[in-house]
Amino acid sequence: xxxxxxxxxxxxxxxxxxxxxxxxxxxxxxxxxxxxxxxxxxxxxxxxxxxxxxxxxxxxxxxxxxxxxxxxxxxxxxxxxxxxxxxxxxxxxxxxxxxxxxxxxxxxxxxxxxxxxxxxxxxxxxxxxxxxxxxxxxxxxxxxxxxxxxxxxxxxxxxxxxxxxxxxxxxxxxxxxxxxxxxxxxxxxxxxxxxxxxxxxxxxxxxxxxxxxxxxxxxxxxxxxxxxxxxxxxxxxxxxxxxxxxxxxxxxxxxxxxxxxxxxxxxxxxxxxxxxxxxxxxxxxxxxxxxxxxxxxxxxxxxxxxxxxxxxxxxxxxxxxxxxxxxxxxxxxxxxxxxxxxxxxxxxxxxxxxxxxxxxxxxxxxxxxxxxxxxxxxxxxxxxxxxxxxxxxxxxxxxxxxxxxxxxxxxxxxxxxxxxxxxxxxxxxxxxxxxxxxxxxxxxxxx
Numbered sequence: 001x002x003x004x005x006x007x008x009x010x011x012x013x014x015x016x017x018x019x020x021x022x023x024x025x026x027x028x029x030x031x032x033x034x035x036x037x038x039x040x041x042x043x044x045x046x047x048x049x050x051x052x053x054x055x056x057x058x059x060x061x062x063x064x065x066x067x068x069x070x071x072x073x074x075x076x077x078x079x080x081x082x083x084x085x086x087x088x089x090x091x092x093x094x095x096x097x098x099x100x101x102x103x104x105x106x107x108x109x110x111x112x113x114x115x116x117x118x119x120x121x122x123x124x125x126x127x128x129x130x131x132x133x134x135x136x137x138x139x140x141x142x143x144x145x146x147x148x149x150x151x152x153x154x155x156x157x158x159x160x161x162x163x164x165x166x167x168x169x170x171x172x173x174x175x176x177x178x179x180x181x182x183x184x185x186x187x188x189x190x191x192x193x194x195x196x197x198x199x200x201x202x203x204x205x206x207x208x209x210x211x212x213x214x215x216x217x218x219x220x221x222x223x224x225x226x227x228x229x230x231x232x233x234x235x236x237x238x239x240x241x242x243x244x245x246x247x248x249x250x251x252x253x254x255x256x257x258x259x260x261x262x263x264x265x266x267x268x269x270x271x272x273x274x275x276x277x278x279x280x281x282x283x284x285x286x287x288x289x290x291x292x293x294x295x296x297x298x299x300x301x302x303x304x305x306x307x308x309x310x311x312x313x314x315x316x317x318x319x320x321x322x323x324x325x326x327x328x329x330x331x332x333x334x335x336x337x338x339x340x341x342x343x344x345x346x347x348x349x350x351x352x353x354x355x356x357x358x359x360x361x362x363x364x365x366x367x368x369x370x371x372x373x374x375x376x377x378x379x380x381x382x383x384x385x386x387x388x389x390x391x392x393x394x395x396x397x398x399x400x401x402x403x404x405x406x407x408x409x410x411x412x413x414x415x416x417x418x419x420x421x422x423x424x425x426x427x428x429x430x431x432x433x434x435x436x437x438x439x440x441x442x443x444x445x446x447x
Contacts, residue, residue: 006050006123007031007116010040010066011082012058020053023109029116037061046074049127051100051119053080053112056087064094071098076126078119082107092429101433118434125347146182147330148323152315156183163310164190169262171307172285174314177362180285181245183312187283188241196240199233204249211254213270216261222271234267239279247284247307248299259303282307317359317366325351327363331370339374346373347436400435403428412439 009020009031017033024031034040037054038061044052052070056063067079078100083091091102100119103111146156163170164187172180181200188198206214213223217232234242244250250258261267265278284307293299317324329346336343359365406417418428432439 006120008040008044008050008052009033010037010052010054010058010063011035012055016055020112023112024116026109027113027117029113029120037063037066041066041069044070044073044077046077048074048077049123051078051080051116051123053082053103053116055082056090056094057084064090067094067097067099078123080115080119095429095433101430128351146179146186148320148326150315150320150323152320153323156312156314157186159310159312160186160190163187163312165192167191167281168309169282169307170284170310170312171290171304172283172312172314173290174285174287175316175360175362176287177364178314178316179363180287180314181243183314184241184243184245184283184285188243188281191241191281193240193281197237198241198243199237200243200245201233202245204246208251211251212257215254216257216267217269219269219271222269226271229269232267232269234261234278234280235276237278237280241281241283244282244284246286248286248288248290248293252300255300255303259300259306262303262306317362321355324355324359324366327366328354328370331367332374335367335371335374341374344374396435399431400437403431403435404437407437407439414439 007024007029009017009024010033011017011020012035014035017035021031021033032043037058040052040054041061052066054063054066061069063081067081070077070079075098079098081091081094081099081102082105083102084105088104091099091104095102100122101115103115146153160183170184170187172183174180184200185198188194201215203211213226213230213232215232215234217230217235218226219229220226244258261278262282265280266275267278268275290299290304290308294301294304317327328351332346333343354366354369361368403417403421406420414425414428418425421428423431431437
């Protein structure tokens, strides 16, 4: 394809082509002009990074046919139609078919430049969104929290690959939702024990009076209600991996018994003195600082030193912001599949805003936000935050909110909406285009 653009301008009248090219180039926008629609169509397609501006009335293929042909190649391609006074109704009809916007002749140069800039920004976001979706596609259904192209996640994956080949015990530390459990599963899956059991134990969820029995098992009569022998979780994991999540919640008395099991690789069931050898690998995880807990006596230092032969520190989402857009799109695709819905488009501006947030709940919180997005629910975590940005941005956001509220109040009826707002029909169309508002979103299906 010949390198053109990013603005393709089509008009059969040479003076108009020259004027448009001069206007756009003075605004530092590259423009390539064509006098026939068919010639322009040959250079446009899904990979074209620019936009199309076309007159409607032209010999041969006219602007409406060009619009349909371009949208058949790429339904998201921004097409701006240039109309005469008598073509206004036709232009509105073409917007329903997918045109980005229209400009009436004669138009001010600033009107052309402003509309083109907005269309180019939309195209940029669409291309970026597609790139992210392409990167995300192979990751759907995988251990998403460990995915990402940031240096931090490359380091984690490198550590896992290096440590997995050994039988060294591992301590994984990190905030809630950073993927400690997934890192443990990845370690097991990459190890020589991959075909043996992976037994995950949430130490915080075990009943206090049953912890010892759950871990070590018991013999008949070991305590009231113990009518038959029962193997504990450690025995079930023999030749595999034991993952002790939230290990900092274990009582000190149990920490001593766990230390013995880790040191000797053996246990005894409750009510028995017989030794049972264990061939297991221990992986522990904690969201708290175990060194500080050991210093103040809340955690056994000797157990800590046995478990942290290797320590893997999971980064927060705030520490790897560049991964947030990809992860969010992954979660959106998964949630859409769960709810059997079409995967919604996520504008680049939304992805940018997501990447700017701190996400104290990390991937777990991000996944919840993706679920709300798919369900069309507002993100309540943002609603109480003060509006940021320049005065222009704040005014624009306020204007968008007012128009959306009026559309909702009038069930998407445009005439009632522009009359209620005291603006013209054309002004409402333009503002809805600018702010990405679709009347169908406000139409009551029961009406």
